[in-house]
Amino acid sequence: xxxxxxxxxxxxxxxxxxxxxxxxxxxxxxxxxxxxxxxxxxxxxxxxxxxxxxxxxxxxxxxxxxxxxxxxxxxxxxxxxxxxxxxxxxxxxxxxxxxxxxxxxxxxxxxxxxxxxxxxxxxxxxxxxxxxxxxxxxxxxxxxxxxxxxxxxxxxxxxxxxxxxxxxxxxxxxxxxxxxxxxxxxxxxxxxxxxxxxxxxxxxxxx
Amino acid sequence: xxxxxxxxxxxxxxxxxxxxxxxxxxxxxxxxxxxxxxxxxxxxxxxxxxxxxxxxxxxxxxxxxxxxxxxxxxxxxxxxxxxxxxxxxxxxxxxxxxxxxxxxxxxxxxxxxxxxxxxxxxxxxxxxxxxxxxxxxxxxxxxxxxxxxxxxxxxxxxxxxxxxxxxxxxxxxxxxxxxxxxxxxxxxxxxxxxxxxxxxxxxxxxx
Amino acid sequence: xxxxxxxxxxxxxxxxxxxxxxxxxxxxxxxxxxxxxxxxxxxxxxxxxxxxxxxxxxxxxxxxxxxxxxxxxxxxxxxxxxxxxxxxxxxxxxxxxxxxxxxxxxxxxxxxxxxxxxxxxxxxxxxxxxxxxxxxxxxxxxxxxxxxxxxxxxxxxxxxxxxxxxxxxxxxxxxxxxxxxxxxxxxxxxxxxxxxxxxxxxxxxxx
Amino acid sequence: xxxxxxxxxxxxxxxxxxxxxxxxxxxxxxxxxxxxxxxxxxxxxxxxxxxxxxxxxxxxxxxxxxxxxxxxxxxxxxxxxxxxxxxxxxxxxxxxxxxxxxxxxxxxxxxxxxxxxxxxxxxxxxxxxxxxxxxxxxxxxxxxxxxxxxxxxxxxxxxxxxxxxxxxxxxxxxxxxxxxxxxxxxxxxxxxxxxxxxxxxxxxxxx
DNA sequence: AATGAATGAGGGTTCATTCAT
DNA sequence: TATGAATGAACCCTCATTCAT
Numbered sequence: 001x002x003x004x005x006x007x008x009x010x011x012x013x014x015x016x017x018x019x020x021x022x023x024x025x026x027x028x029x030x031x032x033x034x035x036x037x038x039x040x041x042x043x044x045x046x047x048x049x050x051x052x053x054x055x056x057x058x059x060x061x062x063x064x065x066x067x068x069x070x071x072x073x074x075x076x077x078x079x080x081x082x083x084x085x086x087x088x089x090x091x092x093x094x095x096x097x098x099x100x101x102x103x104x105x106x107x108x109x110x111x112x113x114x115x116x117x118x119x120x121x122x123x124x125x126x127x128x129x130x131x132x133x134x135x136x137x138x139x140x141x142x143x144x145x146x147x148x149x150x151x152x153x154x155x156x157x158x159x160x161x162x163x164x165x166x167x168x169x170x171x172x173x174x175x176x177x178x179x180x181x182x183x184x185x186x187x188x189x190x191x192x193x194x195x196x197x198x199x200x201x202x203x204x205x206x207x
Numbered sequence: 208x209x210x211x212x213x214x215x216x217x218x219x220x221x222x223x224x225x226x227x228x229x230x231x232x233x234x235x236x237x238x239x240x241x242x243x244x245x246x247x248x249x250x251x252x253x254x255x256x257x258x259x260x261x262x263x264x265x266x267x268x269x270x271x272x273x274x275x276x277x278x279x280x281x282x283x284x285x286x287x288x289x290x291x292x293x294x295x296x297x298x299x300x301x302x303x304x305x306x307x308x309x310x311x312x313x314x315x316x317x318x319x320x321x322x323x324x325x326x327x328x329x330x331x332x333x334x335x336x337x338x339x340x341x342x343x344x345x346x347x348x349x350x351x352x353x354x355x356x357x358x359x360x361x362x363x364x365x366x367x368x369x370x371x372x373x374x375x376x377x378x379x380x381x382x383x384x385x386x387x388x389x390x391x392x393x394x395x396x397x398x399x400x401x402x403x404x405x406x407x408x409x410x411x412x413x414x
Numbered sequence: 415x416x417x418x419x420x421x422x423x424x425x426x427x428x429x430x431x432x433x434x435x436x437x438x439x440x441x442x443x444x445x446x447x448x449x450x451x452x453x454x455x456x457x458x459x460x461x462x463x464x465x466x467x468x469x470x471x472x473x474x475x476x477x478x479x480x481x482x483x484x485x486x487x488x489x490x491x492x493x494x495x496x497x498x499x500x501x502x503x504x505x506x507x508x509x510x511x512x513x514x515x516x517x518x519x520x521x522x523x524x525x526x527x528x529x530x531x532x533x534x535x536x537x538x539x540x541x542x543x544x545x546x547x548x549x550x551x552x553x554x555x556x557x558x559x560x561x562x563x564x565x566x567x568x569x570x571x572x573x574x575x576x577x578x579x580x581x582x583x584x585x586x587x588x589x590x591x592x593x594x595x596x597x598x599x600x601x602x603x604x605x606x607x608x609x610x611x612x613x614x615x616x617x618x619x620x621x
Numbered sequence: 622x623x624x625x626x627x628x629x630x631x632x633x634x635x636x637x638x639x640x641x642x643x644x645x646x647x648x649x650x651x652x653x654x655x656x657x658x659x660x661x662x663x664x665x666x667x668x669x670x671x672x673x674x675x676x677x678x679x680x681x682x683x684x685x686x687x688x689x690x691x692x693x694x695x696x697x698x699x700x701x702x703x704x705x706x707x708x709x710x711x712x713x714x715x716x717x718x719x720x721x722x723x724x725x726x727x728x729x730x731x732x733x734x735x736x737x738x739x740x741x742x743x744x745x746x747x748x749x750x751x752x753x754x755x756x757x758x759x760x761x762x763x764x765x766x767x768x769x770x771x772x773x774x775x776x777x778x779x780x781x782x783x784x785x786x787x788x789x790x791x792x793x794x795x796x797x798x799x800x801x802x803x804x805x806x807x808x809x810x811x812x813x814x815x816x817x818x819x820x821x822x823x824x825x826x827x828x
Numbered sequence: 829a830a831t832g833a834a835t836g837a838g839g840g841t842t843c844a845t846t847c848a849t
Numbered sequence: 850t851a852t853g854a855a856t857g858a859a860c861c862c863t864c865a866t867t868c869a870t
Contacts, residue, residue, distance in 0.1 A: 150373070183398045
């Protein structure tokens with residue numbers, strides 16, 4: 001979709017929209033500022049009046065979503081710790097949020113390389129990891145292997161991303177999301193039991 | 208690590224080593240032939256005597272691993288279908304293989320964009336997907352949602368990749384791999400039960 | 415002649431002028447964009463702001479002349495078919511036109527190899543060939559050997575080119591052009607008679 | 622035709638053959654030594670043992686033909702001056718000669734640019750021009766315009782070249798050659814009369 | 829708030845040539 | 850005789866960025 005002919009839209013908004021599309025499609029480094037500007041019917045000079053750099057455009061696209069995402073996860077995690085039964089409800093809220101910001105999410109997760117936000121994925125995952133840590137510590141009675149947690153978080157996030165990649169309707173996305181949640185939750189639970197059994201076997205070989 | 212000062216190494220080998228490192232670090236497109244050559248103390252002209260193109264260097268790095276990988280997975284999958292109990296053994300073999308070709312594997316999976324091998328990841332995952340499909344069809348009694356299979360395969364592969372990304376010793380890698388296998392196998396099994404129960408609920412709402 | 419120091423000249427015009435000179439001297443392939451730019455006191459980046467490619471510069475140089483040339487020949491041929499006596503007048507007009515665009519003409523005819531305009535010479539000659547064909551068909555009563563026509567056209571055009579190659583004044587050019595026209599017209603007439611006599615001898619050996 | 626597999630052929634001969642083909646097809650500058658060598662199944666190093674440079678290969682291809690050509694034209698011109706009636710016979714001999722060395726001739730005439738032999742065409746034409754000069758001086762009673770001679774010679778040679786370009790059988794080539802000779806001879810004769818009439822009109826305005 | 833022009837560094841690639849072996 | 854390896858300069862082109870207007 002060419003943004004050039006949208007009236008009542010500021011150039012800044014047009015650049016953000018065109019940039020989102022270009023970054024989503026090609027990634028930060030491969031995206032061409034020239035082409036983003038051309039898609040808006042604007043020169044690169046105009047761009048540099050509105051944004052100090054290519055990186056700043058990416059930030060303008062990605063930061064609001066990151067902020068919302070941070071607030072949302074923080075709230076939902078505390079909610080889930082307080083009442084574990086509301087998991088499915090939380091899943092649905094998250095899926096809807098991610099679905100709404102599909103492209104921005106995808107950019108954050110896979111298309112930031114080379115930009116100042118290339119570590120945003122890690123920050124986000126670290127935040128989730130702290131929650132996973134809490135959960136596993138509680139279940140195991142002792143802190144889990146941080147590396148294992150990192151991988152588990154990464155897989156959880158990757159699952160969401162894969163759903164986003166297939167360009168589904170919201171209902172399909174929710175259905176897949178529920179299946180993947182089931183997979184991940186059960187996997188995590190089984191892993192907890194597995195670790196417990198290993199630990200027991202190791203500490204009391206006779207048991 | 209600068210390869211310039213390794214004696215008794217042909218320039219071709221040095222270029223492959225330096226290229227592996229550069230592709231591993233920066234990805235195919237971002238990698239600079241000039242820097243690869245400089246790391247070997249060689250001009251770009253020398254490169255073009257030994258390889259017809261940048262793409263050919265990537266192929267020379269990646270193809271042997273792809274070939275071995277194809278042979279290995281084919282063999283191991285058939286083995287596992289024949290005797291499901293040998294799963295752990297198979298996991299270990301695969302982990303060792305991937306560990307040995309860490310960088311090449313990572314390049315194939317995440318750093319090929321722009322090259323003629325950028326679809327190698329998909330080909331590999333498709334091969335695994337066929338195996339998953341067989342397994343789920345057998346367990347469910349009917350073919351599973353292909354999109355769900357795609358995502359499950361992707362997660363399985365991503366799990367391996369995440370282990371590789373953390374720069375562990377082989378023992379640590381094997382230990383993590385076994386944990387992730389447990390997670391994935393249990394998750395898949397739970398998912399099968401979940402789908403079955405849903406299907407039952409749908410077909411006989413009174414049951 | 416260095417174009418660097420011409421004031422009140424846009425860079426685009428300077429590049430076209432420098433390009434014309436370089437293409438004229440060295441041909442399309444051998445011409446160096448770097449040198450064209452340097453002659454204008456400009457970097458290659460500036461060139462690519464003004465033209466999308468080397469080929470586009472050639473097109474910008476050559477296309478206007480081709481268009482004018484097509485219009486002119488079309489008009490003059492029809493005029494000559496209507497009134498054969500105006501041949502000398504037409505010759506003068508064409509000679510003046512070619513003289514004015516000496517370098518562009520030469521580029522089209524001999525220095526386009528490798529560019530998208532390398533077939534412009536053939537197109538131009540084909541157009542002239544159609545006219546020759548009409549003329550010979552009328553004179554002979556049957557269509558002439560197309561290969562012979564091709565060669566005759568090529569010689570006619572080459573005659574013009576050779577005049578252009580010698581760097582004459584306009585008067586000298588017109589004088590030479592008139593001599594060559596005489597040569598070509600008489601040669602063509604004699605050839606027609608020759609072909610007729612051969613055909614007669616062949617069809618009625620006793621005649 | 623790949624020369625790689627001809628046995629009992631020295632590498633030098635193979636290089637000359639492959640070079641002839643490559644120069645014929647692409648011209649001196651555009652021809653790639655690498656490809657010439659590859660076509661012979663030989664490395665560039667081998668080439669530089671046998672020839673000091675790319676230019677020397679061209680010379681080795683072209684010089685023998687140039688020498689023969691010089692001898693032949695010298696002989697035939699003197700013969701024709703002595704007995705003008707043998708023109709057709711001479712035409713046939715020349716056509717056969719050119720036909721035999723088609724590619725070499727074409728290289729000399731149009732594909733030498735950038736080499737040390739790029740002026741061979743001019744030298745050859747100058748030699749013919751001396752003959753034309755003699756002929757016109759005799760016919761006109763005074764030396765003709767040298768520039769006009771240059772152009773006439775160029776056209777005469779171009780006629781031959783155009784025949785060569787169309788890839789005809791020898792018989793077709795001879796037939797076309799005879800037609801073009803007729804064209805050129807009649808044209809030249811008419812031009813002589815034209816010049817005479819002009820000169821008369823100019824020198825004695827009352828006549 | 830935006831244009832149009834220009835920079836300068838870097839990209840992959842090709843080439844004739846050289847030279848130790 | 851020939852090879853295989855390497856040089857170094859040139860090629861066209863793309864880019865994010867700058868800046869006078």
